[in-house]
Amino acid sequence: MVVEERSSSSVANPLFLHFQGLPQQLGKACRAFLPANLAKGKLMDDVSEAAVLRAIDEMHARLGEQLTVDDLARAAMFSKFHFTRMFQRVTGVSPGRFLSALRLQRAKELLASTPMRVADISVSVGYNSVGTFSSRFSRSVGMSPTIYRRCAGYAMEIRDQADGLRPRLADAGLSCDVVLAEQDHDAMIFVGLFAGRIPEGRPARCAVLRASARVRFDNPPPGSWYLHAQSISVGDAPAVSKLGPSGASWGLYADRADRPVAVASAGPILLRPGTTASTKLILRPGRVLDPPVLLALLDVRTYALTGRAQSRNRAGSELASVA
Template sequence: MADHTAERAVERVITLMRENLDEQLTVDDMARTAMFSKFHFSRMFQRVTGVSPGRFLSALRLEQAKRLLISTSYNVSDISLRVGYTSVGTFSSRFTRSVGLSPTTYRRQRGVTAEIRTGTPGYATGAPPATVSGIIRHAKPSPRRRLIFAGLFRDRLPEGRPVACAVLREPGPFLIEQVPAGMWYLLMHSVPKGAETARNDDLTEVATCGPIAVRPGAAVEGCDALLQPARHLDPPVLLALLDVRTAALEVALEQV
């Protein structure tokens, strides 16, 4: 199957998802829209986007919930229904786990958080940490000063706690320290300083590298990445990155 044909089919499904976030879409519904069998559709979607159809849909729902919390006066229960959750408790727990703030805190703080927590619950401690390094470049020069967040995650979807991360003031060499052993994806997200968290527009750039195999105490080099405008096919960035990166940068500058 040609990549172009697969991407067009996946784009049709993502459009279906975005237009029906409050509906209980099934894989059968998505496969019919893609015009492939359910088996071939699921494999194709995973190959094109890096995540399963179900996880992509869940991410879109939480992304929309973030927008509604900031831009409307709907209560949390109403928002949970508008993005397809029948239980406000389930919605709140998933939002908190993925974004890093509860829905009410996210709204009260307008998406601002003072810190970002890293961690790898369930992984053995005591092994010497590793480092991951490379070079980050922009596909197109930007006239606006950008902050760049680089984090290591368990899979292709940037949500929850990164296992380790770094904040850059500009493109170029980077070094992420205190990296635990494991198989990680390096996910990067860049927006102009002071801009609101957005996606799929001229302000947002993303990049992915991986999976990266990290051994205890290793210095993993050559993890280069090219930041490009977010595409329709890119999974949403759920972690509240923008304000976290701004705060982290200000702390770093104070220590210089």
């Protein structure tokens, strides 16, 4: 009886009753808080992306001018400090790096579609020296402005770096499932291993696929790398072009109007001796917020007609269908 009386007394204790319902109260509070918190996070992402888009539109409108980070921060309507961090978080690169890539992307478009002289193009995209422009263009695109124009904006092939340039990782590899989000039977996919977040210059390793597949690079160079993929349709589907508030073209992800591009990236990927890294790339249509693809894209029509898409690339990558 004594035990029963104490039990009854403890149940009647107000403090006990208060804590007895605490788990239910916490659960109810969490259920009410989480959606609001998630909505707040989504709102902040939308605000950040809108600010970055304003800055990118300013870049397009003033490619020929000497823009500063202060100019871009004012266009984004944020302080210089917050704008720089926000831009890096949203796009993956700094504002200056993004602007430099846009200048070269615009130069590619002008070289492929207009008879403008190289010197005039360099000035129109913000370079004071045609020599500096030609050097940066060649390093990023993989060919000189003159050759790029002569090839009508296409690359006949994309060669990876010579094996002697960097040591190779014995018994190491990198495998990747490459998937087209929207299946395109006319698409060809280029996959390359690059040193930075923008695909430019010669890749350390590369492969060309005719469909979604798994690609493996054996014995890649050691270090930190980014894996980039881009697909170009062999068909004649038009590229989607978007205009910013100032009227600047945002059709960034096709070198030519008939060359739509889907993109995907992963990294940084740390490659070490004796290990195999793996990742997955799901290609989607390029967005305005994605840094431009600077490397000259393959002439996929010629590539397809000559049947040069291989099941094994120069670096020894093996391709197998993705389940």
